[in-house]
Amino acid sequence: MSPELGVLDESAIEESLAERPDETLAMLADMTGATDERLRALARRLAGRIVIGMARADAARRRGIGKMRSLPMDDTGGDLDLDASIEALQLASATGTAPRADELTVRTWARPAVAICLVVDRSGSMSGDRLAASAIAAAAVAERAPDDFSVLAFSDKVMIIKGQNQRRSVDDVVEDVFRLRGHGPTDLGLALRVAADQLASSGAQRKRVVLLSDCRPTKGTEPERDAGALDELHVIAPAEDSGDAEAFARAVGARFAALSGPSQIPSVFAQLAD
Numbered sequence: 001m002s003p004e005l006g007v008l009d010e011s012a013i014e015e016s017l018a019e020r021p022d023e024t025l026a027m028l029a030d031m032t033g034a035t036d037e038r039l040r041a042l043a044r045r046l047a048g049r050i051v052i053g054m055a056r057a058d059a060a061r062r063r064g065i066g067k068m069r070s071l072p073m074d075d076t077g078g079d080l081d082l083d084a085s086i087e088a089l090q091l092a093s094a095t096g097t098a099p100r101a102d103e104l105t106v107r108t109w110a111r112p113a114v115a116i117c118l119v120v121d122r123s124g125s126m127s128g129d130r131l132a133a134s135a136i137a138a139a140a141v142a143e144r145a146p147d148d149f150s151v152l153a154f155s156d157k158v159m160i161i162k163g164q165n166q167r168r169s170v171d172d173v174v175e176d177v178f179r180l181r182g183h184g185p186t187d188l189g190l191a192l193r194v195a196a197d198q199l200a201s202s203g204a205q206r207k208r209v210v211l212l213s214d215c216r217p218t219k220g221t222e223p224e225r226d227a228g229a230l231d232e233l234h235v236i237a238p239a240e241d242s243g244d245a246e247a248f249a250r251a252v253g254a255r256f257a258a259l260s261g262p263s264q265i266p267s268v269f270a271q272l273a274d
Helices: 010-019 021-031 037-062 082-095 128-144 170-178 188-200 224-228 243-252 262-272
Strands: 067-072 105-110 114-121 149-154 158-162 206-212 232-238 255-259
Touching: 010 021, 010 037, 021 037, 021 128, 021 262, 037 128, 037 170, 037 262, 114 128, 114 188, 128 149, 128 170, 128 206, 128 232, 128 262, 149 170, 149 188, 158 170, 158 188, 188 206, 188 224, 224 243, 232 243, 232 262, 243 255, 255 262
Parallel strands: 114 149, 114 206, 206 232, 232 255
Antiparallel strands: 067 105, 149 158
16 A cells, blocks of 8 residues: 555555455554654545545435425425415415415425534544544534534543534544544543533534444543433444443433444444434
């Protein structure tokens, strides 16, 4: 992948991604922290492009998911709902006038408004596979809720990578996730409280917290009460170390999924949320 100092062979990386996606993503994520400045910059740029592309490709496959709804007629289009509009149509016919648009109803596909807060555990070690999974998750929430999402990273403190009402490009958010390194003990309760504060500023119908963590707090108060105050909590943990996270999710009524590797983030998101 790196045949000489400060160089990345993108064709070799593409071949490796096709054959061993998880190992390649983890290795590329590790390269984003390389001591060589040029290699580090190249790796961050390439890794960002890859994970954003993965998230966008998955979102494009799932954009048809939604529900048929009756809505007032406006410029968004849709098919006229005859049953709901019959009185306005009959009155217009009887008076020889055109019905007003605000009296008519259309049927159209619409996705429910959702706000998402991604919470990434950066305590302990932040190895390549965890870093890659976190970056793909950040890109995935940006695709699902582009106008209403936040990204937090926590140990015993919480870093706000993107606030709920903050405008940041997904490229910048993903690059900052790749800059994360493991640090400190785990205050899960604090992280969930900050997530709740972020979502409180949203007017979305649904407010969802997606937590990437092994859920083993080593500092702060018991996190169960903080989890219970959330509208929706989805917990994702590495498959090889998921026992505590699964038990925590079960105790607080959260949805849970085990992650076998970073490339599985899009399908895990679909399993939990879509």
